[in-house]
Amino acid sequence: MVLHTPRYLQRITGKNRLKGYDLGSTLVTMKFNGMRLQTILIFVLMAGLLMSCSQASRQQDRNLEFRFNRGQDYFENGKYYKAIEEFKFVVLNNPGGEMADDAQLYLADSHFEVGEYVVAASEYRRLMRRYPESPLVEQAQYKLGMCFVELSPHYQLDQDYTRQAITTLQNFLEQYPNSKYSDKITRQIQTLRNKLAHKSYSNGHLYFILDQYDSALIYYNNLLDQYYDTEWANQARLERAKCLIELGRQEEALAQVEELLTRSPNQDIRVEARRLRDELRKQVGVAMQGETGQ
DSSP states (O other): OOOOOOHHHHHHHHHHOBTTBOHHHHHHHHHHHHHHHHHHHHHHHHHHHHHHHHHHHHHHHHHHHHHHHHHHHHHHTTOHHHHHHHHHHHHHHOTTSTTHHHHHHHHHHHHHHTTOHHHHHHHHHHHHHHOTTSTTHHHHHHHHHHHHHHHOOOTTSOOHHHHHHHHHHHHHHHHOTTOTTHHHHHHHHHHHHHHHHHHHHHHHHHHHHTTOHHHHHHHHHHHHHHOTTSTTHHHHHHHHHHHHHHTTOHHHHHHHHHHHHTTOOOHHHHHHHHHHHHHHHHHHHHHHHHHHHO
8 A cells, every 4th residue: 555645745845845854754653652551541441431331340349239239138137118229229230140030039028928918929020930940939929829819808897818829829839839838728728718718608508598498599509619629618518408497308418418417517417407407308208108009
């Protein structure tokens, strides 16, 4: 590549050229040296910038670790609202870091401990969604179910949270059949099913005492279809038989009572069921004799 000296420099060099001195070449050399100096300065600035970024990154890591450890201390000492602030800081400032899933679980647990179950459920879901490969997902899914357990209200109220709890815990058992939480979850599901059975029985019993036997049968049948193994099932079977008697369906009532007695009911229910059975056998027997005589 040939470098050309500009015209105004050619005029100067023509008039002022000295022996052994070429002004054009000197300027080109100075320009080259300037470019090299500029390159060196850029390199130095970039190196300094990288070092500065590296130092800032290390400082941020130390700060995050400090905030995480302080959050742990707050959590272990029952200062959950302060713990929430620390773990929220870690999660927001380093969502992809090594401590992120731990901080997310602590954040959810802190909300759980102060009774903020709806918020806690959202935070557990966030851990499961953001860190699906984390070993903490099992614990998060279990605690998600426990949030709905805590939100499950008295049996007379709406039971949406109760159903959500059952579904979430059943899904957990399917995904983690050998979990250390399995036995506890199985017992919890049965408790929740008893609550739903109680609600269904309560609705049926209300119609029963109002002499609306067809409506009562709807709730009793629903209970026996879905919650046949709960503690309210035998009481529902007994009152179902009584509804059938009132509706003139003695043979169905007798079959219900005899089936009830095979299920080892408690003493009060067993005594009442035997009384009904004996009466129904007589009624059904008399009716069959009448039909035979005709």
